[in-house]
């Protein structure tokens with residue numbers, strides 16, 4: 001992590017605490033996690049792309065005018081991933097960055113449709129992510145699991161292809177635990193994806209669509225009712241609907257909150273206007289996540305520092321947030337206990353006189 005990422009208003013000690021705190025990351029995109037080094041390496045390999053090869057120039061390239069612009073830039077990075085070896089390298093390097101931040105467990109959102117439609121063989125794609133998952137676990141001790149998401153704007157063909165790859169026994173990777181829906185929400189109503197989520201859920205996958213990131217609370221209701229969401233990606237606009245907040249709290253539907261992302265894509269105007277405080281006040285299970293960290297000039301540690309400032313948390317409060325993510329994860333019971341115990345042991349030792 002570099003200094004510019006540090007939320008300067010959080011106390012230094014709290015930063016040190018966060019940096020070594022064992023964590024779980026539940027909402028982070030595969031391609032959106034490519035570090036400037038990986039992006040520029042891939043861009044140099046494929047000079048016909050519009051992506052700058054100079055990491056400095058990437059800062060400007062990753063400045064977005066709105067959500068649609070963000071998706072356009074995101075897809076230009078997707079275009080850089082052309083071979084199974086690109087997929088393997090990206091996945092393994094993402095795991096390295098997570099491990100560096102003491103992430104013990106991560107659910108990585110992958111959009112296989114975007115890569116297979118660009119010509120990467122399906123089986124080779126699955127082998128590449130699985131190979132990287134196993135190597136990352138052995139080399140870094142970080143457990144990776146997958147969420148396959150439908151890029152909703154690409155239409156129902158993308159939904160069909162994604163659910164097929166997620167449920168076909170010959171393709172479905174061992175690390176796959178959940179099924180999602182991403183991309184723009186405007187003009188992409190959630191209910192049309194119900195049959196695909198039904199099939200994924202019937203095959204044992206958890207439902208974790210994005211909703212209420214760039215549209216209102218009705219989209220979150222739709223994700224709950226039609227897609228049987230167990231967690232919500234962002235859910236930012238839930239704050240506009242008290243009944244919805246009460247429903248999320250009562251049913252322990254966690255929100256995957258990604259504060260800096262919401263500012264970078266202009267879904268929320270300023271950090272101080274972010275509704276995270278309302279979520280906590282309403283008793284909603286809040287988890288802290290990074291979404292597309294290098295594209296948004298952040299990382300998970302910084303997101304915890306931002307959350308600590310917005311929620312006025314000390315070390316104990318930050319540790320509780322970290323436990324929320326473990327609790328809301330799709331780790332098995334023994335795994336959850338192990339990581340929560342690790343968080344507790346670390347926190348107790350840190351606070352000991």
Ligand SMILES: Nc1ncnc2c1ncn2[C@@H]1O[C@H](CCC(=O)c2cccc(C(=O)O)c2)[C@@H](O)[C@H]1O
Pocket residue numbers: 029032071074075109110111113114115117149150151152153154181182183184210213261265291292
């Ligand atoms: N903050 C975010 N909020 C929402 N989604 C986010 C966020 N960050 C990253 N994503 C990713 O963006 C993808 C979008 C890709 C997409 O829309 C698209 C449209 C048309 C064609 C194609 C194609 O592949 O040809 C793809 C999603 O699948 C998702 O994984």
Ligand SMILES: [Zn+2]
Pocket residue numbers: 027029182210233291
């Ligand atoms: Zn996302």
